[in-house]
Amino acid sequence: xxxxxxxxxxxxxxxxxxxxxxxxxxxxxxxxxxxxxxxxxxxxxxxxxxxxxxxxxxxxxxxxxxxxxxxxxxxxxxxxxxxxxxxxxxxxxxxxxxxxxxxxxxxxxxxxxxxxxxxxxxxxxxxxxxxxxxxxxxxxxxxxxxx
Ligand SMILES: [Zn+2]
Numbered sequence: 253x254x255x256x257x258x259x260x261x262x263x264x265x266x267x268x269x270x271x272x273x274x275x276x277x278x279x280x281x282x283x284x285x286x287x288x289x290x291x292x293x294x295x296x297x298x299x300x301x302x303x304x305x306x307x308x309x310x311x312x313x314x315x316x317x318x319x320x321x322x323x324x325x326x327x328x329x330x331x332x333x334x335x336x337x338x339x340x341x342x343x344x345x346x347x348x349x350x351x352x353x354x355x356x357x358x359x360x361x362x363x364x365x366x367x368x369x370x371x372x373x374x375x376x377x378x379x380x381x382x383x384x385x386x387x388x389x390x391x392x393x394x395x396x397x398x399x
Contacts, residue, residue, distance in 0.1 A: 288388045295380045302373045303366035310367050311340035313352075313360055336360075 286294070317332040326333065336352040338360055352360060 286383060288384055291380050291383045295377060298373050298376050298380070301369075303369050305366075305370060307363050308367040308370055309338070309360060309363040311338045311350075311364065313338055313357070313364060 314337055316335050316337050318335055319332040320327040322328075336354065336357050338350045338352055340348045340350070342348070
C-alpha cells in the first residue's frame with residue numbers, strides 16, 4: 253500500500269518529505285484512475301461512436317388522435333385521425349409542439365436516439381476530461397482492479 257516507486261527524481265533532501273507525502277496522498281486517490289493515455293484512448297473511442305450531429309433532435313414523440321366534431325365520416329365511425337407530435341421542452345416550462353407527417357416518424361425516432369446517444373457521449377467526454385485534469389496515476393495497471 254505504501255510502496256513508493258523509486259523512480260528518478262524522488263531522491264532529495266529531507267526537507268522534501270512533506271512534499272512527497274502530499275504526493276502520496278494524491279497517489280492514493282489516483283489508484284482508481286486510468287493513465288492519461290488510456291483516458292485519451294477512451295475519449296477517441298467515444299468520439300468515434302458519436303452520432304452524426306446533423307441528425308439529432310431533442311424532444312418527446314407521442315401520438316394523439318384528432319377527432320372532428322361533425323361532418324367527418326372517419327371520426328363519426330370512431331376512428332379519428334392519429335397524429336404524431338414532437339414536444340420540445342424549454343427552460344421556464346415552455347414547450348413547443350410540432351405535428352409530424354407519418355413518413356417523418358422513423359426519421360424523428362432515429363434523430364431522437366442520436367440525440368440521446370450524443371448527450372451520453374458528451375457526459376462521458378466530460379467525465380474523461382475531468383480525469384485529465386487530475387494528476388496522472390503512477391500506480392501499476394494491476395492496481396486498477398482490471399486485468
Ligand atoms: Zn375526422
